[in-house]
Amino acid sequence: MTSSGGGVREAALDLLLGGACVGCGRPGRSLCPGCREGLPDTPRQAWPDPCPPGLATPWAGGTYDGTLRAALLAHKERHVAGLAAPLASLLAQAVEAAGPGQVLLVPVPSRPGVVRSRGHDPLLDVVRRAARLVPATTVAPLLRSRGAVLDQAGLTAAERAANLAGSLWCPSTGLRRFAGRTGRVVVCDDVLTTGATAREAQRALAASGLDVCAIAVVAATLRRLPRGRAGVELSGVRLSSRGWVD
Numbered sequence: 001m002t003s004s005g006g007g008v009r010e011a012a013l014d015l016l017l018g019g020a021c022v023g024c025g026r027p028g029r030s031l032c033p034g035c036r037e038g039l040p041d042t043p044r045q046a047w048p049d050p051c052p053p054g055l056a057t058p059w060a061g062g063t064y065d066g067t068l069r070a071a072l073l074a075h076k077e078r079h080v081a082g083l084a085a086p087l088a089s090l091l092a093q094a095v096e097a098a099g100p101g102q103v104l105l106v107p108v109p110s111r112p113g114v115v116r117s118r119g120h121d122p123l124l125d126v127v128r129r130a131a132r133l134v135p136a137t138t139v140a141p142l143l144r145s146r147g148a149v150l151d152q153a154g155l156t157a158a159e160r161a162a163n164l165a166g167s168l169w170c171p172s173t174g175l176r177r178f179a180g181r182t183g184r185v186v187v188c189d190d191v192l193t194t195g196a197t198a199r200e201a202q203r204a205l206a207a208s209g210l211d212v213c214a215i216a217v218v219a220a221t222l223r224r225l226p227r228g229r230a231g232v233e234l235s236g237v238r239l240s241s242r243g244w245v246d
C-alpha cells in the first residue's frame, strides 16, 4: 500500500509548514494521532429524513460533526495535507459496508469552475484513495454538472431537490470509456445532507442505463431541529441515541 509513504511525506510537510491539528489545534500534524484515533470506525446506514423517494441505501463513514467535519472542511477549502488519507479510509469503510464484489465508484462531480478555483478536486482525490483500499474497485467519474444550480446552503429538502433536478448528466465519452466494466455502481460524495444530490446522481446514472446500488459518503449530517423543540434531534439524518439508526 502506498499510503504509509504518503503519510510520512504528508506529516513531514505538515511539520515543515507549521500546521496544526484540525481537531484539537495542537501544533504539528494536520490530524494528530489522538484525534485520528477518535474518528468513527464503524460505517452505518444513514437514511435522510425525509428521504428522497427511491434513494439507494446510503452508507456513511461517520457523523458530520466535530473533528470529522473540521477535517472535511479543511481538506475541501484549504487543501490541508495529510487529511485525504483518513477521509479516504472512512469512505472505503462505507464502500465496503455497501457490499462485496466488483464495484464502480462514481463521484458526485464538483460544479464547473470550483475545481479550477480551488486548485484541486477534493472529492475525486478522496475517492481515488478509497478505491486503493478496497479490492476490485474502479473509480468511474461518469457524471458532469451542468453548473446551473444555486448554492444548496439554506435550502429545504424540497428546494434542494427542485434546484438539483436535471443538474447532473453522463457524457457519452465517459460511458464509452467504462463500457464493458462490470460491477455494482456506488455513488460517492463527501457529505450526505438531505440526499437530494445523491438522488440526482442516481437519476442521471439511471438515465444512462446504470442502476445505482448504494450511496457511500465520508460523513452524514446531524441537523438540529428549529428552536422551540426540546433537545438536539435530527431533521436531516435520523440517528439513534448512539448516533445512528441501525
Ligand SMILES: [Zn+2]
Binding pocket: 021, 022, 023, 024, 025, 026, 031, 032, 033, 034, 035, 036
Ligand atoms: Zn488533535
